[in-house]
Amino acid sequence: xxxxxxxxxxxxxxxxxxxxxxxxxxxxxxxxxxxxxxxxxxxxxxxxxxxxxxxxxxxxxxxxxxxxxxxxxxxxxxxxxxxxxxxxxxxxxxxxxxxxxxxxxxxxxxxxxxxxxxxxxxxxxxxxxxxxxxxxxxxxxxxxxxxxxxxxxxxxxxxxxxxxxxxxxxxxxxxxxxxxxxxxxxxxxxxxxxxxxxxxxxxxxxxxxxxxxxxxxxxxxxxxxxxxxxxxxxxxxxxxxxxxxxxxxxxxxxxxxxxxxxxxxxxxxxxxxxxxxxxxxxxxxxxxxxxxxxxxxxxxxx
Numbered sequence: 001x002x003x004x005x006x007x008x009x010x011x012x013x014x015x016x017x018x019x020x021x022x023x024x025x026x027x028x029x030x031x032x033x034x035x036x037x038x039x040x041x042x043x044x045x046x047x048x049x050x051x052x053x054x055x056x057x058x059x060x061x062x063x064x065x066x067x068x069x070x071x072x073x074x075x076x077x078x079x080x081x082x083x084x085x086x087x088x089x090x091x092x093x094x095x096x097x098x099x100x101x102x103x104x105x106x107x108x109x110x111x112x113x114x115x116x117x118x119x120x121x122x123x124x125x126x127x128x129x130x131x132x133x134x135x136x137x138x139x140x141x142x143x144x145x146x147x148x149x150x151x152x153x154x155x156x157x158x159x160x161x162x163x164x165x166x167x168x169x170x171x172x173x174x175x176x177x178x179x180x181x182x183x184x185x186x187x188x189x190x191x192x193x194x195x196x197x198x199x200x201x202x203x204x205x206x207x208x209x210x211x212x213x214x215x216x217x218x219x220x221x222x223x224x225x226x227x228x229x230x231x232x233x234x235x236x237x238x239x240x241x242x243x244x245x246x247x248x249x250x251x252x253x254x255x256x257x258x259x260x261x262x263x264x265x266x267x268x269x270x271x272x273x274x275x276x277x278x279x280x281x282x283x284x285x286x287x288x289x290x291x292x293x294x295x296x297x298x299x300x301x302x
Contacts, residue, residue, distance in 0.1 A: 066114040066301045072274060073098050074293030076131070078160075079141075080194055081283050082213040088144045088206040089283050090213055092196055094160065096137045098293045104137065106130040106159075112297075121170040121182065123227075126163075133158040140198060143206040155199040162289075164276070165189045168223065168244075179238065181228035188246060188253055190278055191218045192286055217285045219278070221248035229261070236263045240270055250286065252279040257295065268299040 078094040096104055112125040138158040140148045168186025175181075195214040203209050225244025232238060242257040259272015275292040 062117070064116050064301065066116075066299055068112045068297050068299035070110055070112065070295055070297035072110065072127075072291075072293060072295040073101060074274070074291040074295075076101070076160075076289075076291050078289040079287040080192070080215065081285055081287055082194065082196070082215045084143065084206045084213065086206045090140060090207065091142045091287075092138060092158070092194075092213075093141045094133065094138045094158065096131065096133060100137060101131075104131045104133050106132050119172040121172075123166075123168050123170055123184065123186075125166045127165070128161070128163045130159070130161040133160055138196070140196070140207075143204055146205055148200070148204055152201045152204075153198065154201055155197075157197045159195055161193050163189070163191045166223070168225075170227070177231070179228060179230040181226060183224075183226055184244065185224045186222075187248075188221050188223050189218065190221070190250065190253070190286065190289070192216070192289075215285055219249040219286060221246040221250055221253045221278075223253065225255075237261065238263065238268075240272065250278050250280050250284070253277065259295070266300065268301070269297070270299070271296045 075098045076094065076096040080092045080094065082090045082092065084090050108129045110125075110127040112123070114121055114123045116122075135150075135153060135156040138160075139150050139153055139156055142148055166186065166188045168184040170182040170184040172180055172182050193214075193216040195212060197210075197212045198207075199210045200207065201209075223244045223246030225242070227240075227242040229241070230239040238261045240257070240259060240261050243255070245252075245254040247253070253276075255274070255276045257272055257274040259270055261268050261270035272295060273292070274295040275290070277288070277290040278286055279288050280286060
């Protein structure tokens, strides 16, 4: 089987993501103690622009922007249902451990960014990956009610392309010397274009001894979540965090990230663990897709 993606599909590996906030030092006049009009103080070096996975301080005046390329070494697990020519449904199971991801990779691109004005922000993350997978990582598990033993599959060639695009608006709920937290709401696209070529040792109901199966779907979900950072006192280190959950064309999608970051005048660098999942049931084209692994990012702010 070969999967390939045209508009977007399942999130996975290397490219660009915004994980740590772009930080810009803010100079403020010192308010009188106990003054009711005194603004919430920004932490030293607080971010004025924060890409997707970490919210920045809303106290920096005017516009600020952030662009973050990143790499994500993730394992990929998916169950894809593909219609057959006889009107049935063939199920393909995919599991690529993170150690095999680079070997199977054909092309990848990931990029995230943020535009912020005071407490308001718009964040986005785009991710595309195309994998070429053999029988060791992908196989036909069933056609309708009939299971297909892996031993009967002489050859399987799967091209899997995936794209995930998230776009959300954010608002900083709170910020101070401890860090900040933003609420976000938006949408996420999962697009899958998949083709599988197969050779079996004998025909099974609904499939000949050889052939190909393909599917091309776009799924949209609405999401809500929170992102931010916790600053480590008296240092340039911080802990970024991000979580969201949503529903729509697929009953459930959710994502989480946390790790550790380091701020410099040029960029914020971070490393952590990220997990992203899409879940459905029955004969949904994308029954489930999950990716999880270590992600590294460099978030440049201007």
